[in-house]
Amino acid sequence: MTLIAPSMLSADFLHLEKDAEFVNAEADLFHLDIMDGSFVPNISYGFPVVEALARIARKPMDAHLMIVSPEKYVRRFAEAGVRMLSIHYEAAGGRTGEIIDLIRSCGMKAGVAVNPDIPAEKLFPYVGKADFFLIMSVFAGFGGQKFMENSYERIASLREAVDKEGRHCDDTERWFTEDCGCLVEVDGGVSPANAGRLARAGADILVAGSSVFRAEDPAAAVRAMRSAI
Secondary structure (H helix, E strand, O other), X not given: OOEEEEEHHHOOHHHHHHXXXXXXXXXXXXXXXXXXXXXXXXXXXXXXXXXXXXHHOOOOEEEEEEOOOHHHHHHHHHHOOOOEEEEEHHHHHHHHHHHHHHHHHOOOEEEEEEOOOXXXXXXXXXXXXXXXXXXXXXXXXXXXXXXXXXXXXXXXHHHHHHHHOOOEOOOHHHHOOOOOOEEEEEEOOOOOOOHHHHHHHOOOEEXXXXXXXXXXXXXXXXXXXXXXX
């Protein structure tokens, strides 16, 4: 099963509860883009918004940290109710393995993300350690960017490495409660038009922001993605 994760960065913050209930009803995960204005140029939102969403979220929260020194905030994201937490390889560098262990010790699924200019092969040493990987199909830090076509190849390469180690998980529901494999996530320019090809390339989680929340009918956009995969 391929999961749909609407990015709350594209939600209507004047009516956040309405959009959160939409995710509860129509999608599988809340994707939370956390930007610090340092690792990426923009600033998004922090713990007050995450904690407010946690009070009404009935689907797991997936936080993508686009920040420097992510290890400083791991425990607090766990306390806020986040179930999945990804850090950027570019921000963590040689501390990546250590931070993966910290995330997991806090009871969350640990992910490692890379921007489009970082070879997917940089993630291979963490197959068997990380619970999921996030391939950015646009550069982190801005919503509404155009999907980069080389992302299919990057996803397929990573998926092959995960499969080779016998780490792919076909049961995403069991994945949340057991140490039973590794998922591949993609974020950036995801829409009903490319959802099917992304799933066939090996993506288990599709993060979609603008194509969902800015659609005339967001629920129809999610259903279109589901029908494509």
